[in-house]
Amino acid sequence: MFNLFILMLERGGLIIILAYILMNIPYFKNLLGNRRKVSTMVQLIIVFGIFAIISNFTGIEIDGNQIMIDQPFTDLATHSSLANTRVLTIGVSGLIGGPIIGVSVGIISGAIRYLQGGMDAYIYVISSILVGLFSGLYGLKSIRENTYPKVGEGLVFGAAMEAVQMVCIILLSTNFQEAVNLVKFIGLPMILTNSIGTGIFLSIIDSTLRQEEQTRAVQTHDVFQLTNETMPYFRSGMNEESCTQAAKIIQKLIKVSAVSITNKDSILAHVGAASDHHFPSKKIVTNLSKEVLRTGEIKEAHSHGEIGCDHPGCPLEAAIVIPLKSKEKTIGTLKLYFTDASKLTFVERQLAEGLATIFSSQIELGEMELQSQLLQDAEIKSLQAQVNPHFFFNTINTISALIRVDSEKAREMLLQLSTFFRSNLQGARTNVIPLEKELLQVEAYMKLEQARFPDRYQVEMNIENGLKNILLPPFVIQILVENAFKHAFKNRKVDNIVQVTVNKMDQDILVSVQDNGYGIEEDRLGKLGKESVTSEKGTGSALENLNKRLISLFGDKAQLNFKSSEQGTVVFCKIPYQGMEG
Template structure:
C-alpha cells in the first residue's frame, strides 16, 4: 500500500505540474472568467479530457493486492485493475465548468478507460459519469456566484468523488470478495491522493486568479492616480511646462525608458533616455511620430530603424506612439520609449492606448474649461444667457465618470459640450441666429442631459417646412426646454414628455415648448417672466431675462405666454418672420 501511495503521489504531481503551467497561460486565465460561455465550456472539456486521458495512461496497474506495472499503460491484462488520478481530473472539471463539462469529461475519460481493458472495465465508465455529474452539480453552485469551491471543500468533495468509484467497484464488481480485496488495497491511497490533488488544483486556481485581481487592482489604482495627477497639467493646455510635468508623472508610474509629448510641429517634453538629442522646442525627429500625426492611428516600433531617429547612437530600441485627439483632430502625440525592445508587450500597448484616451479627454476638458471661462464675458452676462453652473458641473461630472468605463461615449459628450459652449459664445455676439443653429444648440444640450438621466425625458421637435433659416433670438428654445427639464416634472422619472413646435403664424413664427408635467401654481405663474422666482432648482432668472430680450426685440407682442394645468404647461412666443440673408 505504501508503494502504491508513493506511485500515486508521483502521478498527482504530474497533474499538478501541468495545472500550474496551464494557469500561467493568459488565455486559460481569461476563459476562467467567462465560464458561462458555450465556447469556454468546449475549451474546458478539451483541456480536462486531455488531463483525464493522461491520468488513464499514467496509472498504476494492480492485480488483486499487488502492483504489477507503473509504466505507461495503453492496454491492461484481463485480470488487472488501474489506480489513477482520473477522479481528480473529472472532479475538478465539474467544479470549474459545471455539469455539462463534468459529465462530458467523465464520459470521455470512462470510454478511454474502458478501451484500456482490464478486469470489469465497464465499472469505470459508470463511476466516471457519476463523478462528473455530481462534481458538476456541486460546481454549478459556485458558478452561479461567479466563484470557485474553497480548498477545504475541494478536499472533502474530492474524497467523496473517489469514494463513489470505490463504491461502484463493490457494487458492480461481480465477485464481492475479490472486489473487497481490491478496494481494501487501493481505497486509502487513492482517496487521500485524489483529495489532496483536488485541493491543490483548486488552490492553484484560487491563488492565480487572486493574484490577477490584485495586479489589476494595483494597475487600476496606479492609472487612476496617474490620471488624477496629470489632469491639471493637460487641462492647462499643450505647452512645454505643463507637458514636461505630465511626462515626469507618467515616467514615475509606468515602467518605460522615456516619455515624450509633442504637438503637431515640435517636441514639447522629453523625459528619460535620449534626452540629449530629443530636446523640447526642437522639431519632431522620428519618422514614426510624423506617421502617427498624419494618420491619427496608434503605432508601434520594435527596432531602432522602425523608430526612425537619425541621431547616431540613439539608445531607443522600441516605442509605442499614441495620438492625442481633441474634437476629432490629432493635436499631438504621446510616445513611450524602451531601450529594450522585449519590454514592449501587449500589456504595455493596452495601457498606453487607455492612457491616450484619458489624456485626450483631459485635453478636451481643458478646452471646455477655457470656453467656460469665456462664458464670463460681459457680453454674455448682458444677455444673461450663460450656462447654468449646476448644469456645467453636472455635465463635467458625467463625462468624468464615463471616462473610466466608456471613453468613446465620454469623448462624444465632450464634443457635444464643446458645441454647446461654442453656441453660447456665438449667440452672445448677435441678437438673432438661424433656427437651425438654435436647434443644434438644443440637441447638444439634450445629449448631455440624456447622458445624465438616460430615458428620463422624451423630447419631440417638430419644425414646419421652410422655417429652418428663420431668425430667432439665441437660446430661446434651449432655455424653455431646460426650464421644463428642471421644473416641470418634480421627482417623476418616467413618462416625461416635452414637445417643441415651430409653426407659421399670422404675425410671424410661433415657437412653443409644451410638457406633460405637474403644472405651475397660480402664485408662481403670475411672476414668471416678470421677476426672479425662487425655487429648489433655480432662481427663475433665465425666463425673466429671456422675456426681457424678447420684449426688447419685438415689443409686447413677442413676450412669453404661459398656459398651465395639472396635465402640463405650454410656454410660447411669437417671432416676426425674418430669414437669414445669403
C-alpha cells in the first residue's frame, strides 16, 4: 500500500507540474478570469480533458493486491484495475469551471478509462460523471463570487470525491468481494493522493493570483507616480522641452530601453538607446509610427525589421507604439522601445494601453486649460482696456483752453496725457507690470487732474523700500486714486488728501488707498466691486472691473476690501508677492 501511495504521488506530481506551467501562461490566466463565457468553457474542457487523458495513461495496473506495471499503457487485463489521478483532474475542473465543465471532463475521462478495459470498466464512467457533477455544483458558489475554493476545501473535497469513486466500485461491481479487496488496497493511497493533489492545485492558483495582485498593486503605484510626475509636462503642451522631461520620467519608472514621443510630423523627444539617430526635430523615421498615426491604433513590433528603422546598427529590436489623442484625433505617438525583443510581454502591452489613455487625457486637459486661460486672459485685457472716455475729453478740452493762456503748461499736460495713454495701451497687453511703471501712470493721472483742478488734491506716497520692481496688475493704484478723486470729496475744494501705501506682509503685497473724504453710504458699501453702482459721476464699473481682474489672476484672496466712515474710506487688497523674475 505504501509503495502504491508513493507511485500515486509521482503521478499526481506530474499533474501538479503541468498545472504550474499552465498557470504561468498569461492566456490561461485570462481564461480563468472569464469562466462564464461559452468560448472559455469550451477551452477549459479541452485543457482539463487533456489532463484527464494523461491521468488515465499514466495510471498503475492493479491485479488482485499486486502492482503489475509502472509504465503508461492502453490495454488492461480482464481482471485488472487501474489506480490513477483521474478523479483529481475531474474534481479540479469542476471546482474551477462548474458543473458543465466538470461533467464534460468526467465524460471524456470516463470514456477513455472504459476503452482501456479491465474489470468492470463501466463503473469508472459512472463515477467520473458523478465526481464532475458534485465538484461542479460545489464550485458554482465560488464562480458566482468570482473566487476559487480555499486550499483546505480542496483537501477535504478531493478526499470526498475519491471516496465517491470507492463507493461506486463497491456498489456497482459484479464481484462484491473482489471490489472490497480492491478498495482496501487502493482506497487510502488514492484518497490521500487526490486530497493532496487537489489542495496543491488550488494553492498554485491562489498563489499565482496573489502574486498577480501584488504585481498589479506595484504597477498601480508606479502608474500613479508616473501620472503625477508627467502631468505638468503633458499638460503644458506637446513641445520638445516638455516631452523630453516626460520621456525621461517614463523611461526611469517603466525601465524600458528607450522612450520616444512624436507629434504628427517629427520626433519631439527620444531618450535612451538609439538616441544618436532618433533625435528631436527630426522627421519620423519608422514606418511603425507612421502606421499608428494613420490608423490611430496601438501597434507592436517584435523585430528590427518590423520597427522599420533604416539606420544601420540600430539596436532597437521591439517596440510598442501608442497613439496620443485629443478630442478623438491622433495628435502624436508614445513609443516604448526594447533592445531585447523578449522583454516585450503581455504586461507591457496592457501597461502601454493604460498609459495611452492617461497621457491622452492629460494632453486634452492641458489644451482645455490653455483655452480657458486664453479666454480668461482676453477677458482681463478687455477689462483693462476700458478707459473712461470722459477723462480724455475733459483733459483735451483743458489742454485746448491752456494753449492760448499758458502754452508751456499745455505742452506739459500733453506730455503727461501721452504718458498716461501709452501706459493704458501697455497695460491692455499684459496682466502684470512693475510697481515703478504703475506709479508713473498714477503720477501722470495726478498731474493731469491737478492741472484741471489746481491745489484741490494732495497725494501722499508711502512705498516700502525695495518694492519698486514687484509685479502687480496694471491700473490697480491709478483706478483707486481716480475713484477717490471723483467720489470721496464731493464738491469740497480744499484739504482733500489721498494716501497711497504699498508694503510687504509675509508673502503678500498690501496695496492700500485711503482718503479723508465723507465716506460711503452703508447700502452702497456692500455692492462696491461686486456690481456697477451708479452715482452722479459714474457707474462704478471701474471698481467692478478691477475686482474681477484681481480675482481672475490671484483668486478670492486678492479681492478688494472696503472700510468706510464719516472720516474717510480705505480700499485695500493683498496681491501675492512676485518679483520681475516671476
